[in-house]
Amino acid sequence: MPRLTGALEPRGSWQATGCSLARAIDVVSTRSAFLLLREACYGTTRFDDFAARAGISEPVAAARLRELVEAGLMTREEYREPGQRARLAYRLTEKGAGLFPALVALMEWGDQWLTEDGGPIGFRHRDCGEPVQVELRCAAGHHAGPGDLDVVHRR
Numbered sequence: 001m002p003r004l005t006g007a008l009e010p011r012g013s014w015q016a017t018g019c020s021l022a023r024a025i026d027v028v029s030t031r032s033a034f035l036l037l038r039e040a041c042y043g044t045t046r047f048d049d050f051a052a053r054a055g056i057s058e059p060v061a062a063a064r065l066r067e068l069v070e071a072g073l074m075t076r077e078e079y080r081e082p083g084q085r086a087r088l089a090y091r092l093t094e095k096g097a098g099l100f101p102a103l104v105a106l107m108e109w110g111d112q113w114l115t116e117d118g119g120p121i122g123f124r125h126r127d128c129g130e131p132v133q134v135e136l137r138c139a140a141g142h143h144a145g146p147g148d149l150d151v152v153h154r155r
Helices: 020-027 031-041 047-054 058-070 100-113
Strands: 074-079 087-092
Touching (some): 031 058, 031 087, 047 058, 047 087
Antiparallel strands (some): 074 087
16 A cells, blocks of 8 residues: 655644545536546537436436536537527536546446456557556556555645
8 A cells, every 4th residue: 555655744744635536526426427427438418318328317417417517527518400409518628538547447446346247348549459448657657556656745
C-alpha cells in the first residue's frame, strides 16, 4: 500500500481535507450519473437513448443529465430532425471525457472481481487492434502499483 516517507510530515499530522477524490465523487455521486457518462463515452447523444441504455427512468435521466451539464461534464445542444420538434443532444465536454480512464478502471475492476467470464465488453486500440487497459505509470514510464507509491502531502 502507499506509504508516507522521507522528510515529510508524519501521516498523523495532516488530514486529506480538500481531497480531489472526495470532490470528484461529489460531482459524480450516483450510479445513474456514472451510467450516463458511460453511455456518453460510447457515443450516445439523445435523451431517450440515454434513459433506455442506462436502464433508468426518464425523470432520473433528466435530473442526472442536468447535473452533469451544470458540473461542466456535458453540454446540451439543440437539434431538429426533418418534420420533428427541436430536441436536445448531450455531448461530453473535455472535462467529462477526462473521466473516461476512471470509468474504464472501474469496469476493469468489475471484470476482474465481480464476474466469472471477464465481463461483456472490452476495448481495443483502433489503430493496431490490441486490447487496451488502464494502468498507473510514473512520469519516467515505470509501472506503479500501490506498494510502489509514496503519499506526498502537497500543502
